[in-house]
Amino acid sequence: AQKVTQAQTEISVVEKEDVTLDCVYETRDTTYYLFWYKQPPSGELVFLIRRNSFDEQNEISGRYSWNFQKSTSSFNFTITASQVVDSAVYFCALRVTQGGSEKLVFGKGTKLTVNP
């Protein structure tokens, strides 16, 4: 199966707390790509990061960081010093290939609420 599991349905934190959103994936591809998208209350999908399977370096972008672990098939997302504006649904996604075409398979999303 090729799928993404985001076990945390909802998380609520207080501003300035750190929070980690979990993502576990399954794929039969030897080369694959993982993504995180943010969906704020306005509804659009905002690209955050792409990670390919042959680059296990962790990535930091400001308050955001991502931890990619092939050994555990996980691609977790940490927000440091969370802010109210971080409140959104966050989706982890896996690029799946089949017969020359490709698509994204999304997890169910984690709804993050950051309270002031």
Next chain:
Amino acid sequence: EPEVTQTPSHQVTQMGQEVILRCVPISNHLYFYWYRQILGQKVEFLVSFYNNEISEKSEIFDDQFSVERPDGSNFTLKIRSTKLEDSAMYFCASSENRPAPIDGYTFGSGTRLTVV
């Protein structure tokens, strides 16, 4: 920054009516996609389109659905004889190349379809 534009942002239609959702992908992009998100659920792949033909379609994309690139700029999703369960947010996406563009698949802001 180039955008994928979707119109309308919200459409209400009566059950049994036909609707056409419109998308203008980024001009130099070659690969086009439709995804659907039922309220509160995950984003699901519907169809991918390249070189004026469907590359892949999901089980959701049955004979009720069709896609077209009528004029080289627009990319449309037609839903014939809408059903209540077609109510969802529909996202168009495009990418310049494959695989998995570095800056992610660019999604439009979505069309919220409500079938009454």
